[in-house]
Amino acid sequence: MFGDISDGSRLFSMIRNGDDVTRKEIEVLLGSGGSVASGADRVAAMSDDEIICGCNGVSKRTIVDAINEKGCTSVNDIKACTKASASCGGCKPLVADVLTYVLGADGVKTVKEGICGCTTLSRDEVVDGIGY
Numbered sequence: 001m002f003g004d005i006s007d008g009s010r011l012f013s014m015i016r017n018g019d020d021v022t023r024k025e026i027e028v029l030l031g032s033g034g035s036v037a038s039g040a041d042r043v044a045a046m047s048d049d050e051i052i053c054g055c056n057g058v059s060k061r062t063i064v065d066a067i068n069e070k071g072c073t074s075v076n077d078i079k080a081c082t083k084a085s086a087s088c089g090g091c092k093p094l095v096a097d098v099l100t101y102v103l104g105a106d107g108v109k110t111v112k113e114g115i116c117g118c119t120t121l122s123r124d125e126v127v128d129g130i131g132y
Ligand code: FES
Pocket: 052, 053, 054, 055, 056, 084, 085, 086, 087, 088, 089, 090, 091, 092
């Protein structure tokens, strides 16, 4: 997927389950009426067994349990506890949505991440430093 990949988990789950989407292709691909649900609303609609992180097979339930039972409050905490978002990182926005769903926006700890593990600088800060 390219661009907005927020429905990737839902579509991946449908493929895994072998869901029949005959005559529902538009609804499945664009959502009901093409409306865009908020991240927390999307997470609320997911089953507990739905996979959030396809790379590491981490379900919504595992992440919710890590938040409620292990005190995880950031994407990095979830990565350390469950391995969700520890590989390609494509699920990070969805992991963040699960955190917001459980803790509310004020309960989520945001941690600045660098362009790689060697620095805390973002891509834009590195480009600015180079002088482009
Ligand atoms: S989908 Fe979670 S790290 Fe790749």
